[in-house]
Amino acid sequence: MTPGMLRGFVVLFLAVALATPVLSAEGTLTWGVHVTLAARWLDPQETEGVITPFMVLYALHDALVKPMPGSMNTPSLAESWSASKDALTYEFVLRKGVKFHNGDPVTAEDVKFSFERYKGSAAAVLKAKVREIQIVDPGRVRFHLNEPWPDFMTFYGTSASGAGWIVPKKYVEKVGDDGFKRAPIGAGPYKFVSFNPGVELVMEAFDGYWRKKPSVQRLVFRSITDEATRAAALKRGDVDIAYLFAGPIAAELHRTPGLRLVAPLLSGVFWLDFLDQWDPKSPWHDKRVRQAASLAIDRAAINQAELLGLGTIHGNWIPPQFEFALTLPPPAYDPTKAKALLAEAGYPHGFDAGDFHPFPPYDSMGEAVANYLQAVGIRTHLRTMERAAFLTAMREKTIKGVMINITGAAGNAATRLEAYVAKSGIYSRGVVPEIEDLLQRQAREPDPRVRQALLHQAQKLVIDHALYAPIYQLAFIWGLGPRVEEPAADLIKMHAYSAPYEDVRLKK
Amino acid sequence: MPRFALHRLGYSLLSLFLLSVVIFLFVRVTGDPAVLLVEPGAGAADMAAMRHQLGLDRSLPVQYWSFLTGLFRGDLGKSFYYRTPVLELYLSRLPNSLLLAAVAMAFSLLLGIPTGIMAAVRTGGWWDGAGKVFALLGLAMPSFWVGLLLILFFSVDLGWFPSSGSGTPLHLVMPAIALGWYFAAAHMRLTRSSMLEVLGSDYVKLARLKGLPEWRVIAKHAFKNALIPVLTLAGINLVIMVNVAVVVETVFAWPGIGRLLYEGITFRDFPVVQATVLLGGGMIVIVNFFVDVLYAVIDPRIRYER
Numbered sequence: 001m002t003p004g005m006l007r008g009f010v011v012l013f014l015a016v017a018l019a020t021p022v023l024s025a026e027g028t029l030t031w032g033v034h035v036t037l038a039a040r041w042l043d044p045q046e047t048e049g050v051i052t053p054f055m056v057l058y059a060l061h062d063a064l065v066k067p068m069p070g071s072m073n074t075p076s077l078a079e080s081w082s083a084s085k086d087a088l089t090y091e092f093v094l095r096k097g098v099k100f101h102n103g104d105p106v107t108a109e110d111v112k113f114s115f116e117r118y119k120g121s122a123a124a125v126l127k128a129k130v131r132e133i134q135i136v137d138p139g140r141v142r143f144h145l146n147e148p149w150p151d152f153m154t155f156y157g158t159s160a161s162g163a164g165w166i167v168p169k170k171y172v173e174k175v176g177d178d179g180f181k182r183a184p185i186g187a188g189p190y191k192f193v194s195f196n197p198g199v200e201l202v203m204e205a206f207d208g209y210w211r212k213k214p215s216v217q218r219l220v221f222r223s224i225t226d227e228a229t230r231a232a233a234l235k236r237g238d239v240d241i242a243y244l245f246a247g248p249i250a251a252e253l254h255r256t257p258g259l260r261l262v263a264p265l266l267s268g269v270f271w272l273d274f275l276d277q278w279d280p281k282s283p284w285h286d287k288r289v290r291q292a293a294s295l296a297i298d299r300a301a302i303n304q305a306e307l308l309g310l311g312t313i314h315g316n317w318i319p320p321q322f323e324f325a326l327t328l329p330p331p332a333y334d335p336t337k338a339k340a341l342l343a344e345a346g347y348p349h350g351f352d353a354g355d356f357h358p359f360p361p362y363d364s365m366g367e368a369v370a371n372y373l374q375a376v377g378i379r380t381h382l383r384t385m386e387r388a389a390f391l392t393a394m395r396e397k398t399i400k401g402v403m404i405n406i407t408g409a410a411g412n413a414a415t416r417l418e419a420y421v422a423k424s425g426i427y428s429r430g431v432v433p434e435i436e437d438l439l440q441r442q443a444r445e446p447d448p449r450v451r452q453a454l455l456h457q458a459q460k461l462v463i464d465h466a467l468y469a470p471i472y473q474l475a476f477i478w479g480l481g482p483r484v485e486e487p488a489a490d491l492i493k494m495h496a497y498s499a500p501y502e503d504v505r506l507k508k
Numbered sequence: 509m510p511r512f513a514l515h516r517l518g519y520s521l522l523s524l525f526l527l528s529v530v531i532f533l534f535v536r537v538t539g540d541p542a543v544l545l546v547e548p549g550a551g552a553a554d555m556a557a558m559r560h561q562l563g564l565d566r567s568l569p570v571q572y573w574s575f576l577t578g579l580f581r582g583d584l585g586k587s588f589y590y591r592t593p594v595l596e597l598y599l600s601r602l603p604n605s606l607l608l609a610a611v612a613m614a615f616s617l618l619l620g621i622p623t624g625i626m627a628a629v630r631t632g633g634w635w636d637g638a639g640k641v642f643a644l645l646g647l648a649m650p651s652f653w654v655g656l657l658l659i660l661f662f663s664v665d666l667g668w669f670p671s672s673g674s675g676t677p678l679h680l681v682m683p684a685i686a687l688g689w690y691f692a693a694a695h696m697r698l699t700r701s702s703m704l705e706v707l708g709s710d711y712v713k714l715a716r717l718k719g720l721p722e723w724r725v726i727a728k729h730a731f732k733n734a735l736i737p738v739l740t741l742a743g744i745n746l747v748i749m750v751n752v753a754v755v756v757e758t759v760f761a762w763p764g765i766g767r768l769l770y771e772g773i774t775f776r777d778f779p780v781v782q783a784t785v786l787l788g789g790g791m792i793v794i795v796n797f798f799v800d801v802l803y804a805v806i807d808p809r810i811r812y813e814r
Contacts, residue, residue, distance in 0.1 A: 036771050040591040050547050119561070121546055124553040181591060197590045197597055198771060199674075199763040224672050224761045232659045232671040388776055391543045395555075409547050426551055 025205035025217040027506045029484070031498070032224040032239035036198045042184040043177070047120040047162025051266070051408055051496045054159050058499040059203050059219060061186035063164040064092050064111060065157035068500060069491040072323065073157045076211075077106055077166055077187060081157075087148035087446045090156075094139045098210045100168045101191045108141040113169035115143075122161040148446055151414060154323070159495070160410040189214045189502040198223055214502040215486075231479065234259065240481040240506075241498065247364065250308055250477050258482045263310035263475035264490035266408055270362070271317035272297070272369065272469040273405040276354065278430035283353065284402065287466050288345040289378075293402075294331050294469035295338035296376040302368045303472045310475035316459055317470040321493045324413035324452050326459040331470065338376040350377020354401035360387040366404045369471065397429060406474065410494075413455050414442060421462060435461050483507055512804050520797045527789045528579070531782050532572050540564070541588050541776035562588050575782065584786075585779035589771065594783045597768060602750075604674055605764035608757070609749035611680050612688035617742060620692040621735075624699025628707060628734075629726060639696060646693020655686040655759040672761035683760040687753050691745050698741055702734040709733075747795065751788035 033055065040046040041053040044061055057063075065081055068074035075081060078092040098106045112133045118126070129149050134142040145152065156164045166187060172180050184192050189211070190203035201221040205214040222239060224230040231249050234242040235256060245253060245261075253259050274290050276282035283289050303311045314320060315328030342350060353373070358366020363384050370382050380402065385393070393399045405427075407416070418424070422439045423431045435458050442454040462468060476496045480487050486505040488498040498504055542558040550558075559565045563574070578585055584594040627639030662682060663671040669678050706712060707730050715729045716722075753766035761767075765784055772780030 036589070036775075038590045040589075046591065048545060048547050119557070121550055121554060124551070124557060178592070196600065196763065197592055198768070199761075222673060222761070226759050226761070228656055229659060229672045229759055229761060232664050233673075235664050236667060236671050238671050238673070388539055388541075388544050392539050395543060 025207070025214050027216050028218040028220060029216045029241070029504060029506060030220040030222060030239045032230045032233045032242035033221050034225060034227070034230065034242075034244040035223065036225060037195070037201050037221060037223050039181045039195065039197050042181050042192070042195065042201075044114070044162035044165030044167060045117050045119060045177070047118075047165070050121075051159055051410070053162065054495070054499070055497040056201065056221070057162065057165055057188070058497070059188055059190040059501045060184055060192060061165045061167070061188045062098075063157070064094075064166065065153065065164060067158055067492045067495060069503075072493070073153050077111075081153075083153075087150060087152075088145050090143045090145075090152060091136075092141050092143075094141070095210060096139065098187060099208055100171070100187045101185045101206055102168065102171060104168050104170060106166060106168075106187050107138045108135040109138070110166050110169045111141045113172070114166045115163050117167070117172070118161070118163040120162050122155050123163070126155055126161060126163050148444070150443075150446055150448070150451065151412070154410075154412050154415065158410050160415070189500065190219055193218075209502060211500070212502050215505045216501075219501065219504075234479045234481055237481060237483075240484050241487055242479045243476070243497065245477045245479060246306055250479075253479045254308060260480050261308070261310075261477055262480060262487060262489040263307070263477045264496060265312060265319070265321070265494060266474045266476050266496055267319050267322070267410060267494040268406040268408040269314060269317050269319050269473045270359070270365070270404055270406045270471040272471060273403045274467070274469075275399060275403060275429060276401060277467070283345070283347060283351050286345045288341045289347070289351075290466035290469065292338040292341040292345070292376065293373055293378055294466065295334045295341065296378065297331075297369055297372045297469070297471065298333045299331070299472050300333070302365060302372075305368065306362075306365050307472075307475050307477065310477060311472040312475070313472045314470055315463065317462070317468045318413045318416050318459060319473055319494065322411070322413050322416070324455040326413070326456040328460070328463060335372075335376050342377055347377065350379060353378045353380045355383045355399075356380035356401060357383050357385065357390070357399055357403035359404045359406050360385060360390050362404065362406070369404060394427065397427075404471070405468075408474075408496075413459060414439075414451075417455070417458055417462075418443075421458070421467070432461065432465060432467070435465075513801050516797055516800045520793045523793050524786070524790060527793075528576065528782075528786055529572070531785045531789075532575060533568075535776070535778045535781050536568070538776055541778060544775055545588065579786075584783040587772075587777050587780050589775040589777045589780070594779045597780065598765070598783055598787060601763055601765050601768050604762065605750045605753065605757075605766065608680065608683055608687065608753065608762060608764055609746055611684040612691065612749055612753075613742060613746050615684050615688035616691035616695050616745075619688070620695030621699050621738065623692075624696040624738075625703055625726070625731060625734075627696070627700045628703030631704065636700075639700065643693045643697045646689050646696070649689070650755070651686050651690055652755045652759050654689050655682070655756055658682045658686055659759075672759075674763055679762075683756050683762050686760070687749060687756045691742075691749070694745070695738055695742065699734065699738050702737050703730060706730045706734045743795065747788070747791050751784070751791070 035052055041056040042060065044057055047053045062077050064078040065073050066076050077095055077098055079095040081090060081092045083090050094106060094108060100106060112135055115133060129145050130143055131146045132144045134144060136142055155161050168185055171185050189206055189209040191206045193202040193204050195201045203219045205217050207213055224233055227245060227249055230242045231253055233239045254261050272293060274284045276284040277290060279285060299313045303309055303313065313330040315330050316326055318325045320327045356370045367382060370380050373380060417439055420427050421435060422428060423436050438454050438458040442451045445451040445454060478489060483506050485507045486503060488500060488503045491503060492499050542555055542562060546554050546558050587594050587597060590597060623639050623642060626635040630636055659671050662668045669681050673679055712725060712729050715725045751765055753764060754770045757764045757767035758770050768780060769784045772784060
């Protein structure tokens with residue numbers, strides 16, 4: 001190469017370098033969130049098995065494997081993972097060059113430490129199943145289980161728990177648990193700036209994030225728990241995105257020029273839970289009565305009134321997005337047939353069906369269902385309860401009659417059946433031996449295809465026996481302001497909030 | 509006098525002790541907070557672990573002793589929901605509540621007292637009628653509704669004020685009006701009745717007989733004396749505004765003590781509820797103690813009666 005050519009290359013290189021704009025994050029995006037922001041959500045250690053803490057975790061922290069667009073088990077801090085054939089060992093290979101916000105590398109030590117430190121939801125079951133965590137080398141970690149557990153990745157690699165979310169061991173040991181909550185350091189796309197408990201959380205872009213550089217410089221989460229105030233803040237432009245609207249306020253936002261609504265579907269399907277069906281003396285014991293109740297409900301009308309029609313109606317009480325879920329056709333609305341079934345069951349003039357409990361805070365939806373039951377002659381007494389009292393009564397099985405049920409717990413069809421249908425289920429009130437046998441067999445089955453077949457049979461039997469009557473899948477309505485280009489809504493299936501945050505964009 | 513003060517101090521400490529027992533037991537009657545802190549499908553082992561983490565698996569006397577000894581160390585416990593020390597939370601919210609209460613009180617006095625005076629001076633007239641309507645509306649309209657109306661009109665329609673939150677003087681305007689509105693009506697009613705009573709007294713009649721101008725009779729002789737019960741009420745109302753502006757603070761997302769209390773109740777956050785109630789009660793007890801001592805200083809008969 002001649003000196004002239006070399007000069008030419010250097011000039012060309014500099015010209016290209018100078019002409020290429022340096023992309024950097026800019027702007028501030030403000031959310032009006034419906035919940036009271038808690039410090040415990042800054043630390044994956046204390047994550048409950050509900051989706052709310054993940055609103056914060058997806059910004060500040062990162063997991064070995066987590067739900068992402070396209071897959072519920074996407075390698076993140078791990079670049080790959082594998083399970084042994086006997087389902088007793090799971091191995092994770094860490095992504096190279098990934099750093100925490102303080103510059104420390106993410107290592108296998110951090111993975112082991114984070115798992116052992118975890119004490120949130122599902123900690124008991126995870127720690128009972130995991131025998132040992134072996135650090136093969138700084139970039140490789142192996143989990144040895146006590147027995148084959150096909151659902152290990154459902155608990156470790158999804159939002160069913162926070163055990164797979166990694167915190168920096170050295171930093172946590174230096175500042176302690178309380179210090180970590182005051183100034184958390186993670187490996188997520190956004191760094192912690194400030195937190196006023198219950199009021200506001202501010203974060204800024206972490207340019208060194210491995211997946212991509214965030215587009216928005218600053219994220220602000222502001223707690224506005226009153227729905228009408230949240231709507232006002234969105235209309236006035238005080239916030240850009242506001243979560244959780246329903247009924248008339250959602251309709252009002254829908255009509256407001258410049259605003260738009262999006263509604264990710266959550267992992268919860270409302271269902272009618274016939275609590276007294278296991279009592280042979282109760283009218284609910286008769287399958288025809290339960291089928292009549294299902295036929296009496298105009299699901300489309302209630303969905304329209306409550307969620308502007310944004311929920312989806314299914315024939316199964318397990319969301320179709322769940323692994324191993326069985327898709328069934330939506331139940332019909334046929335009050336005439338419902339009355340005929342009631343007459344056939346010996347109740348031509350209807351019957352007094354006892355108490356009806358809506359699931360708080362969805363009282364108006366419950367009231368609508370009770371009215372449809374009343375219209376075919378199933379007369380209930382509406383009993384609304386404060387949420388904590390309701391959850392306690394539900395857990396202690398002191399609620400009688402019929403209730404609306406829903407759960408947003410992450411997992412798959414097996415975990416949901418285990419909680420609500422299996423003999424050992426925390427909310428089960430009775431057992432159908434045929435279903436129980438299928439559930440026992442699937443729990444030991446390592447082959448996913450065979451397992452799916454067993455779980456499909458179990459789900460079909462639940463509906464055939466009319467144990468539960470599904471109503472509709474809950475949509476979580478957000479309002480979006482005019483500045484938002486990409487809110488990252490529903491990119492991850494059944495995730496209620498914006499995520500991944502590095503994909504969020506403001507209009508230029 | 510020192511004996512009297514010590515006596516009152518003893519009563520104050522006893523009141524606080526009883527309050528601590530009552531609130532400690534009362535929150536525990538509401539149920540199990542662990543149920544709100546675990547996922548709905550959590551098993552018995554997870555529930556037990558959560559109760560252990562919160563210290564609720566200990567006996568009630570042990571829990572109370574821990575609470576009481578913590579108080580003496582200035583430790584009000586750790587919030588179940590936030591997982592941060594309650595004292596830190598309380599102190600971070602207190603300045604906001606004091607600010608809101610001060611502005612709301614100023615608003616209520618500036619509106620309530622002049623309206624009350626005018627209504628008393630023009631009894632049966634237009635001013636009196638308007639004052640009665642104002643008082644009726646002020647006492648009848650719930651503050652959350654007033655708050656929402658203010659947000660819709662002044663924030664959404666006119667765009668004058670931010671809809672919620674805190675941080676600038678503009679953020680204060682609407683919550684202060686919503687909170688002060690009810691108290692303005694109460695102050696107006698008391699000012700009116702107090703003024704009517706004073707205006708009928710002998711010394712006011714004498715002042716008029718002496719030929720003093722009416723404005724001077726009202727300003728110098730009637731108003732000053734009528735103000736005493738109003739200011740006494742205002743003092744109590746101020747403590748109420750600081751501690752229990754629950755609805756207004758929630759509607760306006762104002763980060764004060766009232767909202768903290770609301771959150772504490774909603775999440776069965778025992779340490780938060782215990783602390784906010786006890787510290788609020790403590791404020792009242794301290795104010796009463798100083799008022800008692802002050803009365804005794806001013807009026808010797810009070811201390812001799814003891």
